[in-house]
Amino acid sequence: MxxxxxxxxxxxxxxxxxxxxxxxxxxxxxxxxxxxxxxxxxxxxxxxxxxxxxxxxxxxxxxxxxxxxxxxxxxxxxxxxxxxxxxxxxxxxxxxxxxxxxxxxxxxxxxxxxxxxxxxxxxxxxxxxxxIDGGAVADWDERRLVQLFALLEELILAGLFEWDLCPGNLLDDGAIRMFDFGYMYRFDPLTEFNSNGREAPLFHAAERFETRNYFAWLLELEFSAGIAAALAAFALEKRVAGACYERLVSRLAARGAAPEVLSWLRGFLDVWGKAQGETLADLYLAEGWRSHRLDLDDDLRGKTCTKRTLARCDWLIAAAREHFAALTGLDALFWHDEGLGREALIARLEADRARAERFQIK
Ligand SMILES: Nc1ncnc2c1ncn2[C@@H]1O[C@H](COP(=O)(O)OP(=O)(O)OP(=O)(O)O)[C@@H](O)[C@H]1O
Ligand SMILES: [Mg+2]
The missing domain is CATH 3.30.200 (Phosphorylase Kinase; domain 1)
Incomplete structure (x- = not known):
């Protein structure tokens, strides 16, 4: 089990x-x-x-x-x-x-x-x-990112993995605050990747934040300020997440973490460290794909779709149309999308979009 x-x-x-x-x-x-x-x-x-x-x-x-x-x-x-x-x-x-x-x-x-x-x-x-006398985070600047990742680092070391870092679950009153622990589960950070053991290496703290939160914000930034601004914000977040993962690797190693856990974390640092210029845009495409795809799946499974779910769907459909070769080249397609051709992928996303329209909660 x-x-x-x-x-x-x-x-x-x-x-x-x-x-x-x-x-x-x-x-x-x-x-x-x-x-x-x-x-x-x-x-x-x-x-x-x-x-x-x-x-x-x-x-x-x-x-x-x-x-x-x-x-x-x-x-x-x-x-x-x-x-x-x-x-x-x-x-x-x-x-x-x-x-x-x-x-x-x-x-x-x-x-x-x-x-x-x-x-x-x-x-x-x-x-x-x-x-908490604060507001939702409208602008993810360095201070906010640093505080969030510092908190996630302590939670991970304490054996708590938060799955739902969505915008409605974080407040800022000068410090980033968490107050909704409905989807925070225990795990052993020395031997496990997340609360599902080592079964799903796809899921980690930075991924959870990007999937539930940051990529939705970047999507809006793409619309309001353009792709260059979104890429700069993405690079900042990767820098903060990278510093956090460096500290995690050394703190977990000091506590005797399993080599599988340490090399899994180092794998992210390796990929993020190489991303600059064109490769940064590639990483944005691949992580954006993963984030929007996972979040869409979550919303469909929970039947909790919103307008944002539809916007994420539209991003995925556009990416499949315009960047299919890059996506497969980057090995970005996963789970049931892996191995699909361009037309089949687009058709599947369009079917998901129709379901997301049916499952709108408000
Ligand atoms: N301690 C608090 N101080 C200020 N506002 C809060 C606090 N706790 C909750 N809220 C507000 O209430 C909203 C809903 O709270 P919370 O996320 O805890 O409920 P929930 O039912 O578990 O949510 P969901 O299941 O939809 O994530 C939050 O988005 C936040 O705006
Ligand atoms: Mg909540």
Missing amino acids: SRDRERQQSQLAFVASGNDIEVGDRGRLPLPADVLKNLRGDENFVVARLEGGLTAEVWRLKAAGREWTLKRARARCLVQNVDGQTSFLNEIQRRADIAALKALPGGRERFAGCVDTVWGCFREGLLLSPW
Whole structure:
């Protein structure tokens, strides 16, 4: 059984067992748990109800002189697969892991980018955190990239792999903050590539960020500022990711990581280090293909497509039409696209686009 499947089974078994899991301290709640549970929305301490939570209803509250975020689990997560259905449980489990990490010496500083948990409880479907007074990242400059990769580095070393670094899951209040741990899973960084063991070497931290987030931003940059600006932003991100992977290699090596893990990481450094000028444009094409293709697959599988899914589809169709030879030359086609001819590839992407139109969530 795959590591992912094992985790799913044990989470489903936990749900069926009737056992509960609690994080933090109920006594530190600024409002009684019952009041939070029965929130209607017209109470004077409700500042707003937020749009966008697929796993939970998210509320912004004001009480005891400051602001809070309440996540209240939905009866059914809007993401229609096992990982979606267990994402609230997963979030409570990871909140417990992160609370333990923050309690270690130096932990508060190392994991300052992960929001605190005041109190959370799986069976009560409640999770309360401080409100992060920030905004979504509109512009990925060097400071933001450096902070994100520094946080990812600490999480990886602590054995936590985040799959969903989408724009809605990161906030910037002067520091990059993570607050949604519904798709963060445990793994062993000394022997595994990600939470699916060594089965899927395609997935790693920089890839997750590029796939769920950065390439969508680069796509907009291509439209608004042109391909040269997108390539410069891509080079910056690769430089920051490269510095992070260099540190990971030495820190993991010092802890006795398996040679397979170290050479896998060095493989990325090797490819990224060579990318300049024309080869940078090639790397952009190949990584852009991988990012848009994977994200499209995610959205189709979860039936959670948006306008951005369609824009990504259009990028893929254009790349297949205009750069098919380069894509195959770069070995960029993967999984079920591998070995397809140009026309068959375009036809498949057009079929995916039609499905993405059908699965629009808003
Ligand atoms: N602590 C917080 N401070 C400020 N805003 C927050 C906080 N937690 C969540 N939000 C806001 O609420 C939105 C939804 O929160 P979150 O991503 O945790 O919910 P979710 O249901 O797990 O989302 P999804 O499953 O769609 O990723 C976020 O995009 C963010 O804008
Ligand atoms: Mg989220």
